Amino acid sequence: MRLHILGICGTFMGGVAALARELGHTVEGSDANVYPPMSTQLEALGIGLMSGYTAKHLQPGPDHAQPDLVVVGNAMTRGNPAVEYMLDARLRYISGPQWLGETVLAERDVLAVAGTHGKTTTTSLLAHLLEHASREQADLAPGFLVGGVPGNFGVSARLGQGKPFVIEADEYDTAFFDKRSKFVHYHPRIAILNNLEYDHADIFPDVAAIQRQFHHLVRTVPGNGRLIVNAHDERLAEVLAMGCWTPVETFGIDRGDWQATLVEADGSVFTVSHNGEPIGEVRWSLLGNHSVMNALSALAAAAAAGADPQALLPAFATFESVKRRMELVGEVDGVRVYDDFAHHPTAIATTLAGLRAKVGDARILVALEPRSNSMRQGAHAAALAPSLADADAVVFLHRPELSWDAGRVTAALGGRGATAPTVDALIAALRAQARPGDQVIFMSNGGFEAAPRRFVESLRQA
Template sequence: MKQYHFIAIGGAVMHNLALALVEKGYRVTGSDDEIYEPSRTRLDRAGILPAELGWFPEKIHSGLDGIILGMHARIDNPELIKAQELGIPVYSFPEFIYNQSQDKKRVVIAGSHGKTSITSMILHVLKANQVDFDYLVGAQIEGFNLMVRLSDAPIIVIEGDEYLTSPIDRTPKFFHYHHDTVLLSGIAWDHFNVFPDFEDYKKQFSQLLDKTPQEGKIIYCQLDPLVVEAAEQSSTLGQKIPYQAHPSRIQDGVTYLKTEFGEIEIPIFGHHNLQNLQGALEICLSLGLSKSQFYGAIQSFKGAAKRQEILAKSESSILYRDFAHAPSKLKATVHAVKNQFPNRRLIAVQELHTYSSLNKNFLPNYANSMDEADLAIIYLNPHAVALKKLELMDEDTLRKGFQRADLRLFTSSDELKAFLLAQDYNQTNLLLMSSGNYDNMDLESLKTKIENT
């Protein structure tokens, strides 16, 4: 029985990988200095929740087959140092995924936006068509217990993140998967704390495409000029397949795909999602599925968690929650909801939560990103700002950055909640966007209000 130890086991992907290895029959241990829900409960149920929080070098021994190192750990982590002293192999999770999938066909979904949605669509269609596959995806998906699966399946579909690999490897994660096929959805500046220079950020995607093998494929969004430039200039001899948004129409708040088999109603919407869907279709075709198999399955795809997720609805109002946080994601999501319901008032709330979004120097990238909202609101958590050692921006600074004079700012989740509850939601949609949780704001009363509108 193989045995692996996780340093920083509590992370979203890390704990899912740990659970996947338990399912595979491996022995798993781990440590972390903080473990939150749902990681804590899921690790406990599997019998691998650390007995104590903290780092314990005595857990590291020569009988381990390897260490899996999470990004949350520091370079001077005592367990990491002990492992290095003993010469135990240390893997980042992307390196370990490759280690477990070297004999598989590896499909990587990359880009500044749309990765999770595209990967989720592909997984949904493959499962519906009873294809055997492994996967790594960055969100919980309906119908899948884990965000990771490792088995003897012949293919693996991987959401490829450009963020740093580990404390001891400062290169993007997606370099380590050694893809056979790669999809590039879009390039828009993100991770300002890691890539403060936009040219350097763009270069990471170009280098990824250049790693495509001669018998491999690049599937890329033709509507993004930066993606087109990277794909067309790539040195790879692999096949290059462009895609655009899937043809569609909207009627009464419902999107219909225009296909050779007739019109097909789908639950998701928005121009970016239609691009994502077309990209997912191209990947599925490359894996041997037919168009009819894809369309038959995509009708029941409801989206990944926190991606245009409907929390409550009535005949005249919908409450959406979305993960959007980067400027391009924010603009695309606001446009999608307004375009889907042009006759409804749109209240859009954005929590600035990431290092990039809270950085005053990055703020101009958000210019005009909330223009289509009828009421635009920003929420800042002073505690989150202080933890990142940044300056708490005021309303005037935000209005100039977003280029919207009527932008409202809230720094108290209680005050924000009271304001939202005081609104009239007749013929009005509410869109909550964040990679955080508005300082744990309880949404039940908002759901009730909208359901009773």
């Protein structure tokens, strides 16, 4: 079958393309801009890429056949020329999540990782743990689809040889014609509910609307499956109170069925127990209580899939996180520079707290871009200043088109905050402050105009 994927360079749709190619389909796709890292991965797989959304990409021509099926990404809207042609020509079409659910996941034991924060890291870690377990239990060799490129695998998706398939289960909507959350299409046997907060202000009016979508996911998990649920999260407890038909195991720091006790305050070393019985100690490179919670949920899910949890503990030491999750991009004259995906106040706060526990009194400088839809709409504005409590200085990228006054945030930082109208100005402001021993973190869920690497280069040129 010939598939054309609209929005192919997004991490999710790029993963769909890779899986379709692995299944033997002829795959091509288009995006507003064909860009790495996904374009590089797809080109290596022999997938044809087209820049822009035009009707001609879907029309037959002398060197181009009409697709048998169009797979539509959730960034597509009515009015898009490719979408309008697809509808007018009555081409067969389907959303990415529905195609995945029907074509790849239907015969697999699906392990879905849901939550406002930590989905990508936890999905990558769970796949890594099952891969480790498959050395002794070959049937656990996982397939996966991750919203990023996990360091241990180097690709965002693969079919895998075993029964499990690990998938990042996003609550964002499916497509312009299907406004349910993506994860309702996955029908997992094991589901991690990592946390639940208000986000995606562009599609959800309040947190109750998100809870309803999470309960839709809960309704799809069978009675012989498992729900792995954050023991600290009251909103998830409210979701389960709406009705639950599946055994639940909880996880937490000194709380829940699966418990972690910190040995090092930064979360780099902790012990694990299950139902009061010691499992062992984890030593790894990740930091922060949020990372410990991700680790517990992944370990519990891997155990529910049939792996020996004690035998999995050494695998944590070899886990390589996803790009842009506290990724060290350079160190120049004692200044360490990180690129991080944090774009929600809770993620910002927990990331900075983990770093603070590691570096002690060293200065932490933050560059923050309000890039997500919720950030740009100001949905998190009131919580931003408190989330930056562990930062010694903050430079907030306040582009002219931002619809709300970032000065409210910087004013609440008590002299620790400043705004910059452009990335160039932001880099200059940081450069003027940085000194040996500083930790500099760039936080955005967008490209940030390559600011972290540009900042490193500016340090080298000083």
